[in-house]
Amino acid sequence: MANAIxxxxxxxxxxxxxxxxxxxxxxxxxxxxxxxxxxxxLPHSDGGVGGCVTHGNGNxxxxxxxxxxxxxxxDLAVPLARVEPAGGKIVMPKTSIGPNGYMAVFMDTEGNRVxxxxxx
Numbered sequence: 001m002a003n004a005i006x007x008x009x010x011x012x013x014x015x016x017x018x019x020x021x022x023x024x025x026x027x028x029x030x031x032x033x034x035x036x037x038x039x040x041x042l043p044h045s046d047g048g049v050g051g052c053v054t055h056g057n058g059n060x061x062x063x064x065x066x067x068x069x070x071x072x073x074x075d076l077a078v079p080l081a082r083v084e085p086a087g088g089k090i091v092m093p094k095t096s097i098g099p100n101g102y103m104a105v106f107m108d109t110e111g112n113r114v115x116x117x118x119x120x
Contacts, residue, residue, distance in 0.1 A: 008051035008068050012110045015040070015055035017087070021109045022053055024086035025079050026070070042070070061110040069103070072118030080104045080116055 012018030019030050019040045030040035030053065037056035044050040051068070072079055077094050083106045084090060091113065092105035101119040108114055 003049050005049050007049070008066075009039075009054045009057075009059060010051065010068065010108070010110075010112055010114065011057075011059035011061045012053050012055045013061060014110065015053070018053045018055070018108065018110050021086045021088060025082045025088070027079065027082070061108075061112045063107065063111055063113045067113060067115065069115045069117045072102070072104070072116035074118065075120045076102055076104055076116040076118035080106070 010018070010022075015038045019032065022040070022042060023030050026043060028043045030042060032038070032040045037054060040053045042051050042053070070079075080090065080094060087109045089107045090104065091107055092103070092115075094102050094104045097103055101117060103115055103117050105113060105115045
């Protein structure tokens with residue numbers, strides 16, 4: 001098994017607000033489509049783990065339960081600095097996790113608890 005995770009979905013109450021938030025935070029436009037419900041794909045490389053923001057598929061935002069860590073790039077401080085201007089809230093600032101790098105936790109505009117991870 002190459003990756004334990006293959007796909008993830010971040011639920012949204014207000015799809016357009018969530019797409020705008022994640023576009024600002026990750027610094028890239030999300031590609032939207034409708035497959036019977038709204039989806040907007042987060043950037044990922046071919047063969048890498050992918051995910052999207054969703055609305056209308058019955059999933060509900062939550063601050064509890066599964067916990068998604070987004071790739072923070074070379075330094076998670078960069079996307080983390082975009083969280084509050086985009087309407088989210090930083091819950092845990094950039095924090096060392098020793099030899100495993102750094103993490104930070106935020107709440108998105110929809111009430112989901114999400115994290116960033118980077119090695120610097």
